[in-house]
Amino acid sequence: MTDIAANLAKVRATLPDGVALVAVSKYHPAQAVAQAYAAGQRRFAESRLQQLQQKAPLLPGDIEWHFIGHLQTNKVRKVLQYASLIESVDTTHLLQCIDDTAAQTGRTARVLLQVHVAAEQTKTGFTPGQLLDFFAEKRYQTLKATHICGLMAMATNTTDTARIDADFATVAGLKRQINLMCPDLRGFDTLSMGMSGDYLQAIAQGADMVRIGTAIFGEPEI
Numbered sequence: 001m002t003d004i005a006a007n008l009a010k011v012r013a014t015l016p017d018g019v020a021l022v023a024v025s026k027y028h029p030a031q032a033v034a035q036a037y038a039a040g041q042r043r044f045a046e047s048r049l050q051q052l053q054q055k056a057p058l059l060p061g062d063i064e065w066h067f068i069g070h071l072q073t074n075k076v077r078k079v080l081q082y083a084s085l086i087e088s089v090d091t092t093h094l095l096q097c098i099d100d101t102a103a104q105t106g107r108t109a110r111v112l113l114q115v116h117v118a119a120e121q122t123k124t125g126f127t128p129g130q131l132l133d134f135f136a137e138k139r140y141q142t143l144k145a146t147h148i149c150g151l152m153a154m155a156t157n158t159t160d161t162a163r164i165d166a167d168f169a170t171v172a173g174l175k176r177q178i179n180l181m182c183p184d185l186r187g188f189d190t191l192s193m194g195m196s197g198d199y200l201q202a203i204a205q206g207a208d209m210v211r212i213g214t215a216i217f218g219e220p221e222i
């Protein structure tokens with residue numbers, strides 16, 4: 001059996017101060033989340049609404065759930081009920097839908113914009129050009145009920161560590177550029193990058209939030 005508490009301790013020991021750990025519990029049962037919770041973990045992430053809906057009610061209310069999967073607009077309302085941070089906003093259309101829904105329900109949505117830097121076409125997100133256009137045009141100023149807290153990205157899935165470093169460096173550079181370009185943009189601080197296989201590289205490039213699944217929960221039994 002996977003020793004979740006021991007794995008968590010190992011991962012935590014490698015994280016510098018100021019780096020937030022998000023435990024990615026997708027494909028793992030609520031019981032696994034409960035074990036991590038008992039070991040002190042409070043931030044978890046799911047990639048599907050159905051999983052979130054199944055697990056969240058079974059678990060303590062002070063868990064901070066993040067959503068990290070591709071999100072369809074028809075699921076935004078429900079995801080907003082559970083997630084305190086949607087990390088995977090990959091189009092302006094989705095962002096607009098989140099903003100409208102949050103405004104209707106009288107709450108503030110917190111989101112990260114997902115940047116596509118990886119080689120794989122299966123990954124989604126704003127291209128660097130789209131992202132810079134969005135901020136250059138100050139399109140965030142029209143949001144009514146959404147706080148853009150930063151950027152999320154995945155590196156190319158490769159053994160080429162130089163490519164992974166380059167992907168993370170690109171995203172960190174985009175964040176710096178946006179901060180300079182948009183001094184009125186408050187609280188655009190978070191850089192969520194790094195998974196089990198590459199989080200130390202991500203931190204070296206400036207990540208202050210890492211999303212770790214396998215190294216904590218083991219391989220999922222799908």
Ligand SMILES: *Cc1c(COP(=O)(O)O)cnc(C)c1O
Pocket residue numbers: 024026047068069154194195196197211212213214215
């Ligand atoms: C699954 C997933 C992770 C965690 O990946 P591991 O390799 O299991 O640590 C992180 N981020 C996103 C967006 C994911 O979908």
